[in-house]
Amino acid sequence: MNQLLGFVKKEFTHIFRDSRTMIILFGIPIIQLMLFGYVITTEIKDARIAILDHSNDNVTRELTNKILSSGYFRLEDNLQNEHQIDPIFKKGDVKQVIVYEKDFAQKLEREGKANIQVIADASDPNTAQMLYNYTNGIVQDYTKKKYAGFAIPVQIKSEVRMLYNENMVGAFMYVPGTMALILMLISAMMTSITIAREKEMGTMEILLVSPLKASHIILGKVAPYLLLSIIDAVVVVLLGNMVFGVPIRGSIVVLAFLVVLYITMALSLGILISTVANSQQVALFISGFALMLPTMLLSGFIFPIENMPVPLQILSNLMPPRWFIDALKQVMLKGNGLEYIWPNILILCTMTVFFLALSIKKFRFRLE
Amino acid sequence: MKETKAATGPIIQVKELVKQFGAFTAVDHITFEVQKGEIFGFLGANGAGKTTAIRMLCGLLEPTSGALQVAGYDGYHQREAIKRNIGYMSQKFSLYEDLTVYENFRLYGGIYDIPRKERIRKTDELLKKLHLEESRDKLVGGLPLGWKQKLAFSLALFHQPAVVFLDEPSGGVDPLTRRTFWDLIYEAAHHGITIFVTTHYMDEAEYCNRVAIMSEGKIVALDTPAALKAKYQTESMDGVFLKIARNKE
Incomplete structure (x- = not known):
């Protein structure tokens, strides 16, 4: 010993x-x-995005505000037309572009649905996927809250929840x-x-x-x-x-x-x-x-x-x-x-x- | 624990000792005896079986056949007892270079279970004898090679073994340092410690009481340096070595 x-x-x-x-x-x-x-880190913080708003009504403005105030995104540019999308990605200025269709609020009210197009730079697929998930989450959250009272158009939507690591830290x-x-x-x-x-x-x-x-x-x-x-x-x-x-x-x-x-x-x-x-x-x-x-x-x-x-x-x-x-x-x-x-x-x-x-x-x- | 059996008679007894590795016979029926206080030289080219023989003598390897006794202990069943009664110094002077001189002594004292008081007393005594008192708390790595050599030898003798094995103890050391080193060896032998030494240097072989020369696993010559030189009719051990090599061809 x-x-x-x-x-x-x-x-x-x-x-x-x-x-x-x-x-x-x-x-x-x-x-x-x-x-x-x-x-x-694989977390998203202040990812640069651009927005192309064909409608520019109160709903799209509200939605944009919500997205930008989430902390995940930062607005790099407001686009005017589709032709600007490709160059801005190529320059690498943004990771994602969100496009609202024309007459967004009207359509949502009349038909109960409206389209948002999310275009992501998938040269980094993990990030792209995550950005999309975040955006989607914010949009879902928004519609759920805003139309909570409306029972008529029951929409079935998939909801992803990240168990054990909710914020994907x-x-x-x-x-x-x-x-x-x-x-x-x-x-x-x-x-x-x-x-x-x-x-x-x-x-x-x-x-x-x-x-x-x-x-x-x-x-x-x-x-x-x-x-x-x-x-x-x-x-x-x-x-x-x-x-x-x-x-x-x-x-x-x-x-x-x-x-x-x-x-x-x-x-x-x-x-x-x-x-x-x-x-x-x-x-x-x-x-x-x-x-x-x-x-x-x-x-x-x-x-x-x-x-x-x-x-x-x-x-x-x-x-x-x-x-x-x-x-x-x-x-x-x-x-x-x-x-x-x-x-x-x-x-x-x-x-x-x-x-x-x-x-x-x-x-x-x-x-x- | 320190008592060595068989105070009389040879301290190393080897009879028809064999070590085989598979089909290869590294040591082939060697027989010799070494007396107490003798300086016994063990020579041979690389691959002659020297290392294997020493490993058996040190209790590191179990022999294949033959009889082996070191310090009165059996080479098959009492290898642990052999280890306690021998000292060993390797050709690299294997000291811990990032420990101080004193710490190296403390470590050896611990490994060989030397009581603390005795260890401290003997350390001081040895440092004084080697004129290393001032280097007591210096790292071994910074000492000159000759000092390391003396230190390694003293450590090998620290637990007062019956036999000390020196495996090419003078590698890389200049002839003058080698000479003073041999003074230490003579002194140890004078105190009754048996010295078993392998070497490449033929001047060192001359210093031994008796010399065994190994070749291809066998002992081909064993006698005093003077008798060997007479037998092979040459002036030096170098000549003996050469003639033996030539006879083989």
Whole structure:
């Protein structure tokens, strides 16, 4: 026990003495969270639009006011005719043009319906879709309120409601994803690098010849990173909650369990990488390419899994972060408990055991 | 815990020792003994089986067959006990460069379970002897190579092992530093510690009490440097080495 404590102490000294490690451990998580939260946002705010009002009556004016006061849109230009639409899109001045047909108010009164044309710049399809949804929502809301008393023309209309994230706040999506990324970075990458460093410097030999057990060596190397990862997880959750308002609807205990399980999985992956990598550079390369990219691209963090080609969808099943992010969202946003996320837990457990077993096998093999 | 069995008799006993990896025989029936306080040189080209042999002697590898005893412990079933009773210094002087001199001692003390008081006393004593007192709280990374070498050797002896294995301990060090380093080795041997050393430098081979030369997994020569030179009728260990290589062809 004494041996192990001394060893862990030494590991902490390595970490605290290396400013680069400290930056990776505590600077990057915060910077990344802020980046994903603020910069890479999918929310619509002040999107520039143009309006072509053929009718210019009190209803269209009212509607336009409502749209512009929503906070989502900003009026760039009032168009006079259809010919102006194409150039204004080409110049990239606006993302959307709203066209009211002629005699809008009259038609609405007489026939009970009038047309609005929404033209969006779909070179960025996600944004286009979202702008349309917002516009549609505002229009629906307006008609509902204004004609609430009129029971006669019962219109059936579809109404979209974004559950669990009503305002489609991007941070709700990015906080769990960032957490998966950061914990993978710290746990897997840092562990593999620190073990590879012992090999590179030749100190691993010294440790192996010493009475320290191999399991103690690994435990001593991993324990500090487990602790620091947990601290980082707490920081991310708190920042997400206080700065971006990401709720924690589920049980804290379940959340903590899930996070610790994921960290353990990442640590075992780091150990596995270190059994293959003999230098810090190789360890960095493997964890950078083999872990970071899939974590970003294939886990549903940035791109929705449902939209991927089938082979990639199948491949995404092998990505541990996928199951973590999914479970994390369930717990934090939906308030789901173990009865819903047990498959994810089971999968993460299986992966952990698999990585550990493989590491032990490789480690033995190296010794032979 | 520190007592070594078999205070009399050889400290390392190897008989018909074999290590096979699949179909490949890395160490092929080697037999030798090393006495207490002896400086035993272990030479051979790369791939001659030196490393595998040392790994077995250090308790890192289980032999395929043959008998092996180090410090009175069996090489099959008492490998943990062997590890406690040997010291090891690698060719990279493997110290933690981002720890201070003192912290390196503290770490070794912890790993080998040396009581705190004893550790502090011995650290001070060693630093004084090596004239490193002023560098006590300096990072090891900034020390000259020769100092690191001495430090690594002292650390390998820190827990008073019966045998210390030096794996090419003089790599990259100039001849003068090498000479003063060997003074330390002689001193340790004088105190009854057995030294088992591998080397590429033939001047170092001359310093050993006895030398074993390995080739293709076998020991092809084993004697005092003087006897070997007489046998192969040359002036230096270099010549011995060359003649053995030529005979093989």
